Amino acid sequence: MAAAVIGVVGPSGVGKDTVMQEMAARNPEVVLIRRVITRPSSAGGEAFDGVSEAEFRAMETAGHFILCWQAHGLSYGIPRAQFEAIGSDGVALVNLSRAVLDTARARFEGFRVLSLVAPNDVLAARLGARGREDAADISARLERAGYTRPTGSDVIEISNDGDLNDTLGAIWAALYPESA
């Protein structure tokens, strides 16, 4: 089992996938958890397993997921087996909904939350430029952006409003203050 499991959360467009990919690229101990999503595999963005609703329900019923939720009209599942494959030095990064944090806290010992934030106008510009969703979906995502702000002693809140390198430096300093 991994040395640490970190749930990365924040509104759509804040940069969760971008930050996770960079953290993994720069740190060999970081392992990205691959999600199962009822979204076409061709959608781009993060590496994920695209399945139909029926396939998702069958996986859920079979106990495949350690966490699952619905958002943006899609179903998301976090495969249990991926955590079992991570070595004791590994740091698992998993992209989660803010709505499942309490369940995640109950599932993973020593769970921590990396909460990324950015102003709404920045989110809107990024989602428009990314081009994965249409205008109606982008509006719905922006409406959901402020629905909750994670709190708790296990939460590290970092702004991803500026340069990505600054964000990554701030994350590392917050996660590992002894190495700063």
Ligand SMILES: Nc1ncnc2c1ncn2[C@@H]1O[C@H](COP(=O)(O)OP(=O)(O)OP(=O)(O)O)[C@@H](O)[C@H]1O
């Ligand atoms: N610090 C940054 N500066 C400029 N652009 C950024 C920064 N971080 C991320 N982006 C860009 O913003 C867009 C959204 O990023 P990303 O897809 O990582 O967000 P996300 O939080 O995973 O969104 P979603 O929840 O919708 O999947 C991407 O096009 C990405 O390249």
Ligand SMILES: O=P(O)(O)OC[C@H]1O[C@H](OP(=O)(O)O)[C@H](O)[C@@H]1O
């Ligand atoms: O607003 P909340 O519930 O925090 O997040 C809801 C969902 O939005 C994002 O999905 P995607 O990566 O854009 O498909 C997150 O990864 C999460 O699955």
